[in-house]
Amino acid sequence: MQNQITDEELVKGCAKEVRHFQELLYAKYNRKMYAVCLRYAKDRDHALDMLQEGFIKVYNHIGNFSHTGSLEGWIRRIMVNTSINLLRKEKKHLEIDEVKGGIPSYSSSIVEKMSADEILALVTLLPTGYRTVFNMFAIEGYSHKEIASMLNVAESTSRTQYLKAKNALKKLIKQNNKTLEDVRKENS
């Protein structure tokens, strides 16, 4: 039944405040959106708050969805915006923690071997400012101009943040590679 319902029907049903369709929408997208929120949040509870706020906005404004893009993309955008707004409220999104040390050399095969959960765990370890810019640019596909506008910073700041985030992530990957290898061996 759920698979037969299109996004268009979901949108119409939710716009009419039909609870059944609201539940279906939630069931369809909550896992993906929770993963999005987790990338921006500092912990699980924080991510749940973001998810809740995001879905409230989705239900409140779904009547405005224009069907020009995908529903998933629209919801994802709302989740990202909501997450950024919550971070902004907490005044933490632009706190830049310098990660000292040179850029480590690493093999790209290390990342390929890592699972999504492992990568996510490392992304979560990034300072909030780095993590936000990295998520927006590398994963969501926003341009630096868009990021600068959304975060209310200069475009050059966004670029710098991104480069620093990438270097910090490389370092984290390198540092954690050995640990991860050990864990994998133990699990196997």
Add this chain to the structure above:
Amino acid sequence: MLEKKIADQLRNHEIDPQDAGLFEKIMQERSKRNSKTGFLLIGSIALMFTLITGLGLSNYWGKVPQDGYSKEDIAAIRKQETNQFVENNVESTSTQNTYPENGKVSSESTLAEINNTTETAIDQSSKNSLDNTNLKHSDNNGVKRNIVPDVINPNYKKDLNKTPKPINTITFVANNTNAKPKSSPIYTLSQQRVLKPLADLTLNEIFISDPVDQTDEPKSKQDGEDGEDANENKGNLYAFWPREINFFAGSYYNQRFINDGGNAIGQKIAGLETISSTYFIGLNAEYRIKKSIFGQIGAQWLTVNNTIHSHWNQTVTHRTETVVDPGGQSYTIYVYDTSQVAHAGANNTNYYFEIPLTIGARWQIKRHIIQPQFGFISSFYNNAKGTAFNDQGELQKLNGKQSMFRTMNIQAITGFTYTYLVGSRIGLYIQPNLRYGLTNQAKKSSPYSQYNSMVGGQFGLKYILK
């Protein structure tokens, strides 16, 4: 490319939030916020409307007094009277002439002059033929002037015949001229009223005067700028009586917002119990704070009916004891009968005594009165009957109150009243309004918090006292 590899891994990554109740929380939070938003929106509009209307009407009435004199009228009268007063002072030898036309005295008049004028006017009118409504008096210069024609009206004569009044009682009228400095640049409504012809005073206005209070000390602070109201506050025995009494009844669509906080009992109650109907009856007294601003305080009795409408099953076990004595030896046989009992729902009714306190603006055009208003209601939980959930989420017969509810809670109310006056003192009105719970209705110890929001209205009968 590090970022590309990471993006590929994370873009379609899915993680279960592992919070089964999250959807319900989202729905409840959303309803709560939407309700709050609606309330704040309507409340803000009503408040703004109240303030703007109130200020506008205050301003309007300040410019055009009730007795029909505009600023321009007052200026013209003043000019005329000032000229006349100067002329009298210079040319007249008789104090009988110093009471000017239209019962007005220039602001330059001294208290003594005013007293003298007033007394002379009355004295003269008493002495002269009261029936001669066209009486004119010539001063020494032969200029004919009206001698307070208003004094000679039939009503005045009638009053005098009924109740002879000592002259010193009437002089109270002049006392209030102290309300304004003698150099006051323009008449205020207060002075106009104070200085109006004595015959126009009602018996009430005459007898409430205090002949002892005739000092020359200024009382501008007491009488203030509000003229009529200030006079009433000072002397009128009925100043604290309400202007109107409203009798009303109505009903609400009552929405309850339970924040169960993930608690199973709260969820159960939120899911199974709904408010089916809410109605009330009451009365209130309306006071006039200023001409266009009013306050109401009242008492009302509110009844809230709840329905536990869902069905659910409960396992009930009955044990039956049977004693058998087959051969001198007694045995007790226990028979256990386990069955599913289906509950088909229940009802309960809660009773509240409430004190609404509101403030608003009043705008009357002929027979139509519009009154936007807002305020607060103190709601006292009075009694309950029927069957309801207890703190453990079990159904129990009520005897008095539900254990989870507080004795008192505060609600905000906003709305507007439209009244149609069917007679000089009687009006019928309708008042759509919105109420919202500001305090938690459930006790602290309760497993959930509850706020009620009500949309509805009342029909009523307005009785104007004065």
